[in-house]
Amino acid sequence: GEDVEQSLFLSVREGDSSVINCTYTDSSSTYLYWYKQEPGAGLQLLTYIFSNMDMKQDQRLTVLLNKKDKHLSLRIADTQTGDSAIYFCAEKAGGFKTIFGAGTRLFVKA
């Protein structure tokens, strides 16, 4: 079956790096996504990675994919208070459906 798991909470100091981890079960997953959701708002697509890639970097964001272990991570460099939000890992294996993890709440201390 399809399942995406994330740790529920992460707290970092401003200026430090944050690493949010995710594991998924569907080995046929083709695309993996990171979405950000601020309180009371919708989902904002941050970045995504194809399953044939190991790494993708986009400014302060680095996504690492270990396909063998079905492990995905999102690293945010120089974390700012504005990065405080819930981060959802999501996978898409086929068809229309995107499967979301439970979300990791990132708290950035000034």
Add this chain to the structure above:
Amino acid sequence: DTEVTQTPKHLVMGMTNKKSLKCEQHMGHRAMYWYKQKAKKPPELMFVYSYEKLSINESVPSRFSPECPNSSLLNLHLHALQPEDSALYLCASSQTGAVQETQYFGPGTRLLVL
């Protein structure tokens, strides 16, 4: 323009009311989605429209009735809702719904059923 808009932002309704949520995109996308998100939970897929035809109904109760009047608009008609239906309702769109496409989400409508 990668914007999906939703109206209203907030909605309070009684269990006997009939109301509608609206979603609009002008990116030329032909797949549109409704998700329901309860507090501190991930979004759950409700419906998918592809080329204005209902493609997926994730066993959603009939008190929720989707409608796709044209390729830019998606409605969700609500009738006789229950308090447990209170949630954030998110609309999303993608080009055609194919696996390699990214979904773009609207800001959501926060619904409270009294």
